[in-house]
Amino acid sequence: MGKIRPIQKYSYYQKTAHGGFIATKLNYAIGWGRKFSIFHYPFITACCGMEYMSAACAHWDFDRFGVGMTTFSPRQSDLLFVVGTISHKEAPVLKTVYDQMVEPNWVIACGACAVSGGIYDNYAVVQGIDRIIPVDVYIPGCPPRPETILNALLKLQDKIQKQKQDLRWNIVKE
């Protein structure tokens, strides 16, 4: 039996961080936190939904970037994922869902129909969901490739990181 070496308790980084500090900006830190904890609510009405499913599930799995936790209540989600054609008959439903979301929230229009009405330039279809609610990122394509959806989500993360954060829910003024 040789001499037993003591187990090193802390790593080098833990030792140096002990009692230390991180220099950052509050705005940046909150943005960093928010961009990796996006819960999205899928509002799926048409064929782009198939592409959404492959992008959201195991095939492409956009949750590996921290953007893909699916919730099925708009009240518990940060991101409204509008996928597919929105008709004038459906517009009040979409507006209600959007109004139910707590702030801060973001909206993605996925696919040509949600972006601009697509090929349906007629009496029944809303010419882009930005006629009803504000949109942060537009994803073109009919339907979009999963890579395009992933790229859009990374762009949204960038946007959340850089934007001026809404601090109403984090800091209570005395």
Added chain:
Amino acid sequence: MEHRQRIEEQLKKQFDEKIRSVTTDLGDIVIQVQKESVAEVLGFLKHKPQDYSMLLDLTCVDNKGKKPRFEMVYHIFSLSKNHRLRIKCRVPEQDLKVESLCSLWKNANWLEREVYDMFGIQFSGHPDLRRLFMYHGFEGYPLRKDYPLRKRQPKIRLRK
């Protein structure tokens, strides 16, 4: 051909003047019927021994500029004979009333609501003649040829 003659004979015997013509078009037998007796003729064809018991589709055509303007088209199918018939009737713009088929076929209910919604044909005897695709308060009939191409009727106020 033989089959067509048999059907023509049968219908002429039963309805006489009410059958305008029996022709063949695109592989189907087409029967032109007077507007007032559509339900009567279809009822006759539905029951045995004719046995065209299935209503495949029911729709309308807008021939704007021609008289009469509209034309109703019914497709019925016989499961026992494996045979299909097309029944047509002309509907003038001044008198849009057509008899409803809801008492013969249950699926005629929504099909007729669709035709009412898109073309404005009035089905007399329909239990619940409301719009099907468009919403309450929508003005005009969008599949008519004279509905303005760019006319929009949003249900809620748009942002811009």
